[in-house]
Amino acid sequence: MAIIAIDLGGTRIKTGVVKNGEVEHLFIKEIAPNKPLSTYIPFIKERVAYLKKELNGEIKGLGIAFPGLVDTDKNSIIDTSGKYEDAPEFDLATWVKQELGLAVKIENDARLACLGEWQYGAGNKSPDMVMFMLGTGIGTSAIIDNKLLRGKHYQAGVLGGHFIMDYHNTKDVCSCGKYGCLESIASTWRVDQLAKAHHLYSKSNLTKLNKINIASIFSIENETDELAKHLREHCMYVWALGIVNLIHAYDPSVVVVGGGVMHSESVIMPFLKDIIKNRAWCPSGLPEIVTSAYPDTAALIGIEVLFKN
Template sequence: MDQFCFGVDLGGTTVKIGLFTVDGMLQEKWEIPTRTENQGAAILSDIAASIQNKVDVRHLTKEQVTGIGIGVPGPVLNENRVQGCVNLGWGNVCVADELSALTGMKVKAANDANVAALGEQWQGGGKGYQNIVMFTLGTGVGGGIIQNGQIVSGANGAAGEIGHMVITEPENVVGTCGCGHQGCLEQIASATGIVNLAKRQLTECDEASILRQYAPLTAKDVLDAAKAGDALACRVAEQMMQALGRAAAYIACVMNPDVFVIGGGVSRAGEYLTEGIRRYYQQYAFHASAETPFVLASLGNDAGMTGAAGMVCNF
């Protein structure tokens, strides 16, 4: 009898759901809207109804479904409880217990960035490695840590908050990070941070730059211009890659991963980005871990639901 599992990636706008075989092969994926009204009271029941519908359509028995994994946008304790997901309207919610009661299936929950890292370790850019650290470079900077094939969530579910490492002096960044500190990695290496740094450069100097023609300016514009040799864009890109290389070197002193995986929208800059990070990483890294490779994530938007499924399939 074929065995399956469901992976759920719960976001503030949509819920991505995938049906997987237990060896990680995606059979089908779909989305439903995330209804955040009334403090997100309908979210888990909507997910349960969508999964039950798929079970019915595919004529699956409960014995064929190993379980459901779910990634949520907030710290998770004991693969079950979140203590607040602001963009969902949630306070203290026992996600796994409640979804299990609604479906009659085993459920495990984890932070969304951590399950994305697990997805990349299981079926993506980190496949074949047991110890990975993933940087997710998007609007913010997220992270995930996998050690011996298991998510590292920490005492309060906050392990992997790489973006809030204070990595530089306040004068080197623009404004204050969303966490309240200044000098966070997120202020330099996120898409938002890259744009802010470029705008400051454009304001503070009269240097000719292709970036002056863009309105609105995006991180992709900055990195494309850097790859094309624009001097101002290159300075911004180097500042960003230096910060990421330094952060990776600090992490390696503690965790010593097999590989660093770079994902998120900013990672579309490709090998230009990974090679730049690696160059700075080797300047700062302890000699025993200086050759740790940097690879690009490969699962894209499927990483979260893939890792969520992996929690109940193999781990």
């Protein structure tokens, strides 16, 4: 039996059918950021109808990856951190059941990426695993003793981007409204601000861009650019220390690093591994640090795993 999977990302919605860890009928819709969920309800309805027809009724259910906090007991969205802001008020689970006639499960996108990598990808079914996802923000998740860590209020594991790593900073507000978080020091949305405030900016190729993000500083055109290099090293250094904190918290067998920027893994992975090796305090052993096997589809694949558990 197949699962229909939808990943509601910050800039893209991915849909597909997952069976035995393989994604079929993958369709990616580029979207404008910060639009409400209601904008995309017709698209979801139309896409699911198409997939139901293609699958001819052989469907176990529909899973949705959401970029925010999800109450997995009530199958409801708790908090959105600025994306699809109407989602907590829109009863998505009931809508799916009534309008699409499918069993439904909703879960945080980083948790689903973690499940996907764990069962079918770089996590290699390790009993203890951490996922570190570089997207618009920084998404994290953890498997402890072969089980997804959720915590008392569904917040455990997914707040790795909001560990405080600059304790005396009370100026630079993070996406969560707080200060000093990892994500507020080195994420795609922070990089634009850092670049434009830097003294090397006027001499940099980055001036040609309207909006600077992680992809821009890692692009081939910016390989020899002094500011881009500085920002790359700043981000990789901070990500490495962020991973050290997750290692100190969960002591996993393996850390899987994912997200679109991992297309530059040949630059990123040696840098991260070097810093982690030097800065993690792990006298009895370090985890393996590996690249995501499915940087673009791990969350979709994870939806199938969610339905199995």
